[in-house]
Amino acid sequence: MKLRLIEKSDLDLFVQNLINDYQVDGVKRKEGSFLYGSIKSPEELCLDFDCTVIPPKKYFLPPEETLFQFTSSPALQVTPVMESNPFILFGVHPYDIKAINQMDRIFARGVPDPHYLKRREAALIIGVDPTKVAPRSFWADMGAATVSEGFDLMLTDIGESFIVEIGSNKGRSLLEQHAKPRPATRNEARERVGIRSRISHICKKRGFAFPKREIPTLLEHSWKKFFWEEQASKCLSCGTCNLVCPTCYCFDVQDNIDLDLVHGERVRRWDGCLLHDFAKVATGENFRETRASRYRHRFYRKGLYLFRLLDDMACVGCGRCASACLPDIADPVNLFNKLREDEK
Amino acid sequence: MDKPRVAFFDFASCEGCQLQVINLEEDLLQVVGAVEVVSFREAMKGHSDDYDIAFVEGSITRHSDEERLEGIRRCAKVLVALGSCAALGGINCLKNFHDQEYVKKLVYGDKALLYETYPARPLKAVVPVDFEIPGCPINRNEFAMVVKAFLLGKKPEIPNFPVCVECKMAENICVFEKGMTCMGPVTRAGCGACCVTEGSFCWGCRGLVDDPNADSQRDVLATHGLSVQDVLGKFRLYTGFSEVAK
Amino acid sequence: MSTEKIIKVNHVTRVEGHGNIHIKIRDGMVEECQWQVVEAPRFFEAMLRGRKWYELAHITSRICGICSIGHTITSLKATEAAMGVALSEQTEKFRRLLIHAENLQSHILHLGYLVLPDLLRVPSIIPLASTHKDEVLLVVRLHRLANEMSDLVGGRTTHPQRPVVGGFTKWPTTEELETLRQRLADSVPDVEAVASLIKSLAGELPQFIRETEYIGLTSADEYALYDGDIASTDGGTWPVDNYKEITNEYLVPHSTAKFTRHKRDSYMVGALARLNLNYDQLTPKAKQVAETFGLRPINCNPFMNNIAQLVEVAHSIEDSIRLIDDLLKNGIKDEKPSVSIRAGRGSAAVEVPRGILFHEYEYNKDGECVWANCVIPTNQNHANIQKDLEALVPEIKDRPQEEIELTAEMLVRAYDPCISCSTHCIFL
Amino acid sequence: MNQPMLEDSPYLPKWAEITRIEQLTESEKLFEMRLVSGEPLGHTSGQFVELSVMGIGEAPISISSAPTENDVFELAIRKVGNLTTAIHSSVTGDRVGIRGPFGTHFPVEEAKGKDLLFVAGGIGLIPLRSFIRFVLDHRDEYGEVMILFGARNPSERLFLHELEQWEKREDIIYLDSVDKSGPGWKGNVGVITTLFSKIHVDSSRTYCIVVGPPVMYRFVILEAKAKGIPDRQIFLSLERKMKCGIGKCGHCQINHLYVCQDGPVFRYTDIFDLEEAL
Numbered sequence A: 001m002k003l004r005l006i007e008k009s010d011l012d013l014f015v016q017n018l019i020n021d022y023q024v025d026g027v028k029r030k031e032g033s034f035l036y037g038s039i040k041s042p043e044e045l046c047l048d049f050d051c052t053v054i055p056p057k058k059y060f061l062p063p064e065e066t067l068f069q070f071t072s073s074p075a076l077q078v079t080p081v082m083e084s085n086p087f088i089l090f091g092v093h094p095y096d097i098k099a100i101n102q103m104d105r106i107f108a109r110g111v112p113d114p115h116y117l118k119r120r121e122a123a124l125i126i127g128v129d130p131t132k133v134a135p136r137s138f139w140a141d142m143g144a145a146t147v148s149e150g151f152d153l154m155l156t157d158i159g160e161s162f163i164v165e166i167g168s169n170k171g172r173s174l175l176e177q178h179a180k181p182r183p184a185t186r187n188e189a190r191e192r193v194g195i196r197s198r199i200s201h202i203c204k205k206r207g208f209a210f211p212k213r214e215i216p217t218l219l220e221h222s223w224k225k226f227f228w229e230e231q232a233s234k235c236l237s238c239g240t241c242n243l244v245c246p247t248c249y250c251f252d253v254q255d256n257i258d259l260d261l262v263h264g265e266r267v268r269r270w271d272g273c274l275l276h277d278f279a280k281v282a283t284g285e286n287f288r289e290t291r292a293s294r295y296r297h298r299f300y301r302k303g304l305y306l307f308r309l310l311d312d313m314a315c316v317g318c319g320r321c322a323s324a325c326l327p328d329i330a331d332p333v334n335l336f337n338k339l340r341e342d343e344k
Numbered sequence B: 001m002d003k004p005r006v007a008f009f010d011f012a013s014c015e016g017c018q019l020q021v022i023n024l025e026e027d028l029l030q031v032v033g034a035v036e037v038v039s040f041r042e043a044m045k046g047h048s049d050d051y052d053i054a055f056v057e058g059s060i061t062r063h064s065d066e067e068r069l070e071g072i073r074r075c076a077k078v079l080v081a082l083g084s085c086a087a088l089g090g091i092n093c094l095k096n097f098h099d100q101e102y103v104k105k106l107v108y109g110d111k112a113l114l115y116e117t118y119p120a121r122p123l124k125a126v127v128p129v130d131f132e133i134p135g136c137p138i139n140r141n142e143f144a145m146v147v148k149a150f151l152l153g154k155k156p157e158i159p160n161f162p163v164c165v166e167c168k169m170a171e172n173i174c175v176f177e178k179g180m181t182c183m184g185p186v187t188r189a190g191c192g193a194c195c196v197t198e199g200s201f202c203w204g205c206r207g208l209v210d211d212p213n214a215d216s217q218r219d220v221l222a223t224h225g226l227s228v229q230d231v232l233g234k235f236r237l238y239t240g241f242s243e244v245a246k
Numbered sequence C: 001m002s003t004e005k006i007i008k009v010n011h012v013t014r015v016e017g018h019g020n021i022h023i024k025i026r027d028g029m030v031e032e033c034q035w036q037v038v039e040a041p042r043f044f045e046a047m048l049r050g051r052k053w054y055e056l057a058h059i060t061s062r063i064c065g066i067c068s069i070g071h072t073i074t075s076l077k078a079t080e081a082a083m084g085v086a087l088s089e090q091t092e093k094f095r096r097l098l099i100h101a102e103n104l105q106s107h108i109l110h111l112g113y114l115v116l117p118d119l120l121r122v123p124s125i126i127p128l129a130s131t132h133k134d135e136v137l138l139v140v141r142l143h144r145l146a147n148e149m150s151d152l153v154g155g156r157t158t159h160p161q162r163p164v165v166g167g168f169t170k171w172p173t174t175e176e177l178e179t180l181r182q183r184l185a186d187s188v189p190d191v192e193a194v195a196s197l198i199k200s201l202a203g204e205l206p207q208f209i210r211e212t213e214y215i216g217l218t219s220a221d222e223y224a225l226y227d228g229d230i231a232s233t234d235g236g237t238w239p240v241d242n243y244k245e246i247t248n249e250y251l252v253p254h255s256t257a258k259f260t261r262h263k264r265d266s267y268m269v270g271a272l273a274r275l276n277l278n279y280d281q282l283t284p285k286a287k288q289v290a291e292t293f294g295l296r297p298i299n300c301n302p303f304m305n306n307i308a309q310l311v312e313v314a315h316s317i318e319d320s321i322r323l324i325d326d327l328l329k330n331g332i333k334d335e336k337p338s339v340s341i342r343a344g345r346g347s348a349a350v351e352v353p354r355g356i357l358f359h360e361y362e363y364n365k366d367g368e369c370v371w372a373n374c375v376i377p378t379n380q381n382h383a384n385i386q387k388d389l390e391a392l393v394p395e396i397k398d399r400p401q402e403e404i405e406l407t408a409e410m411l412v413r414a415y416d417p418c419i420s421c422s423t424h425c426i427f428l
Numbered sequence D: 001m002n003q004p005m006l007e008d009s010p011y012l013p014k015w016a017e018i019t020r021i022e023q024l025t026e027s028e029k030l031f032e033m034r035l036v037s038g039e040p041l042g043h044t045s046g047q048f049v050e051l052s053v054m055g056i057g058e059a060p061i062s063i064s065s066a067p068t069e070n071d072v073f074e075l076a077i078r079k080v081g082n083l084t085t086a087i088h089s090s091v092t093g094d095r096v097g098i099r100g101p102f103g104t105h106f107p108v109e110e111a112k113g114k115d116l117l118f119v120a121g122g123i124g125l126i127p128l129r130s131f132i133r134f135v136l137d138h139r140d141e142y143g144e145v146m147i148l149f150g151a152r153n154p155s156e157r158l159f160l161h162e163l164e165q166w167e168k169r170e171d172i173i174y175l176d177s178v179d180k181s182g183p184g185w186k187g188n189v190g191v192i193t194t195l196f197s198k199i200h201v202d203s204s205r206t207y208c209i210v211v212g213p214p215v216m217y218r219f220v221i222l223e224a225k226a227k228g229i230p231d232r233q234i235f236l237s238l239e240r241k242m243k244c245g246i247g248k249c250g251h252c253q254i255n256h257l258y259v260c261q262d263g264p265v266f267r268y269t270d271i272f273d274l275e276e277a278l
Ligand SMILES: Cc1cc2nc3c(=O)[nH]c(=O)nc-3n(C[C@H](O)[C@H](O)[C@H](O)COP(=O)(O)OP(=O)(O)OC[C@H]3O[C@@H](n4cnc5c(N)ncnc54)[C@H](O)[C@@H]3O)c2cc1C
Pocket: A280, A281, A282, A283, D048, D057, D058, D059, D060, D061, D062, D063, D075, D076, D077, D078, D079, D080, D081, D082, D083, D084, D085, D123, D126, D127, D238, D239, D240, D241, D242, D243, D264
């Protein structure tokens, strides 16, 4: 692995050069929190954030997107809408990259979804190692402290400079054309290892009180527990835990038509399995009518169902759900620990 | 297909919802092209009792309103409650928490006897209502959506999930993070979380979702420093007529 | 043979709220002539009791959808007066801008959607969409601009969200303001076009004069809308706190609304009153519009209120541009409102589209409202409408019934009454 | 990121023209359609399509005709919501959108040479009819054929004309029942499971194919097991809410399975121990 280095003082120039040539999005501050948004000047870009409110999935699976436009008269006609404008996503933490990698697999498996895949292909991802840990994060325990793929460049702040790991050829030429990197020395590379392990160590303060690989088995025999009802009695069915999760991708599809009743579009938008009508069908039957059944479904999906599909849990430990859930019942760490406790 | 004949009516309200219909601007011209408006007192002279769809704004606050509403119900094939006053009782129900005689005296003093009033209520407390477009005021795009649904023979779909969903989609910072409190978790979406987006918090103007977890919401508000009285106040602001608020 | 003309217009159309006109003329004698308000009372005073200081503007905004911005701002000012909240210059400028936005919204709505059909003798704007397409699109364009301006500054066209006690929750960006400024500047030809359209039809406005008292805010610094003292064309100025000396509300049996009187039996508020009081402070463009119609103070034809509104449209556009330039020059700061809750009583007045509006509140130490009073412009106008009708009907009593009916309706509509507000008056 | 890039969106429908409409019951209609492109639909019995009307939306609908029926296919649709109502008001010659066919199919090949026991409840007959018709068209390739059909009441019975023919045929056994009798009904009254006592099966060579409302499965499967039919020879078709049909939107998920892709037809042994499946 060849590591490069750019001086911190050169970073603004690098960002500015990118802005000149590309649409650049990155993390910005808003009201004391962090959000991804369009970066118009290097000062706006924030790299020492702990965690964003909404994960970067919005770039590949937007909250609402048009699948196609239609005209219903004089002749039926449809025009697909697929966006593939190249852009740079600057500043993605490894756990979010891990989530994107998972989502890539979901949208490519079986019938591939080009609406997602084209957006994904158009993106250059510049990762950054966290320098701060959000209060509810536990990505270190989820094995998401580092990733080996899914980025074009990966930055690590080592004090006066950034170590840059090249993850793809596109990343390499982006770096060479827009910055003045020099090879990192062995010492500097070692420093990166040290910094990474220090931050992981801080993050490890939160995590499971038992090996996380036991979660699927734990779930396998927890289905009938009263535990779910007890927890879910506080659930607002607000879907917040779904919407802020980087590994949740369920969506609803609807038609919007203009007032002329001729032109319109079919759109998809974020949906959430915690919402009351998620599994409700036209006859009125609801396959997950109770709060408890929906609440349980989410944890099974994270810890067991997708594990069966992906051989990995569909949780990367960002802790977004935990900090966004108002009654504070969505935190996987608390939940699985409690469930395990209950076991004994 | 014959153009559906549409009429607008109002009871105790601020008429802000009908104003939203006018505020459709150019789209309004399209709407009036697609339907035949036979009655719209706020914007036109003339009236007819022959209509298919009645959009009714406002709460019912006196016996004489009931007769008029029943008349409208008899004429209309479809009766739509327009806005929170009509759909939920809305802000008008704030007066229900006081003795009605006291209320009259407070405002009209010794002339109180001249004024008729009883506790405010939504339309559905008096006649069957086919659809409700909640909101104080209504979201004009939602109104347009309902009109289009009727034209297409579709059932209008008003969201049955809480405002938090749209709030997340709008990438707002949750107001609880900012030290305020919010009714979003139990309030029916459809407004695009506009209040939070504009820097305020959700007041609950669209009423509750079908299956709100009111108890949990009360707990959440209490954990964020609201007294029992304040929590009650939050629920009563718009949904005073419903049981959960009591 | 005795002749009888009975005019019963129940629920006058193209006004906000429910009002009736009852006229009976027998053998050339006016036997009955009444303006009745039959709106369902809503009792806002009772609703406000016990509610929190930050909720009052939200609740009183619901008094009226059309003047919701005016109610919001008056309410905020009253709460701020009660609690001694200081406002930044930026806040006051944006509030002025927001009031202009509402003035535009409301006046254009009134002139374009409600009055224009009368002048063209059609029941509503709908048929005009095919017969006068360009004119309708013109009105719609201006209305949209006014609404988008309200949206941008207030956070919603109706029931604004951004203005709160002590300031705003969110400010427009520099770019947004620049765009708005451009759009306002570009709209001037549209206003001129509306003016000449109305000019071409102004012959349809009845020539009717009745002297009365005109009341409104006045200020040394500007054409008073946001702030000032109370003034009367009969002479005198009063601080806002003394508003009850002016309004003297009383009840009449045939109406659910309250009536007011000052020195005479009745007085008028609204655009015409403001223009009669503060003509000199109008912007040049506004004065130019007034000139075209020969509208000069003191004008005592209530039908000219429509023209006064048109003059104010020009004024609000021009003054908004000035305000925006001022704001842009200073740069938009991200100010956060700060309020310390305390017990107290405060009153406020703002010139809203239909005239002077008063709110007065009393709070306890927890910031809960214990007492409230709102005096609404249309309320203040009811008595004047009644007096005008009494003077107008004998003048036209020999005309055909339909014409008497239309003229009476046009008179009521000229006041642009906001009846649904007017019953929400609160007084103890 | 090396997966093949499809240029075409899998969400784009193809156009089909409605060629014939037949009212089946008060709330169900049969629609015969043909793809405008002239290609055959190319389905196997048990699969479904996503049917759409622009401006209204989309819904999963089983293909009711046998794959062998040339270039037309049939959908039988109950009017329950937006899309289904819109379809019910369409007329011959109208065009609709079709995506698919999607999903798994009945064991058409596997069951060749074996006996078949079809159990249909209500509109469960719609997808089963495709297989039944295929079997009847290829009668000599299968062993015994038994059809059990249950409806809530006589007026809800679909495909009456076909039912009559099946009843008359000597080479199959057809039995039916209604939960509640109605005017003119002279047949069996009782839930569908009561029909099981009237048939004899050679359990080891019988394939039992069940389609009906969710509540029916548990009881019918018990009866089938009581007859000794091996679990792996029981097949059923599940219904769940669907939005995409291609295993993405998450609405139809049961455990790790997406009903739209891994189903709707399942072998009983693949799902009997899955929570929420039955
Ligand atoms: C595999 C499969 C095969 C089916 N085959 C048939 C058939 O052959 N004939 C028939 O009449 N019905 C069939 N259904 C049921 C049919 O899909 C629903 O009745 C239909 O979706 C209702 O749509 P709507 O727009 O009329 O109702 P709405 O209530 O307006 O539903 C809105 C949307 O929700 C989803 N939805 C609602 N109900 C269902 C449901 N039961 N299943 C899946 N999605 C749903 C759809 O996307 C639908 O468009 C089948 C369902 C599945 C899953």
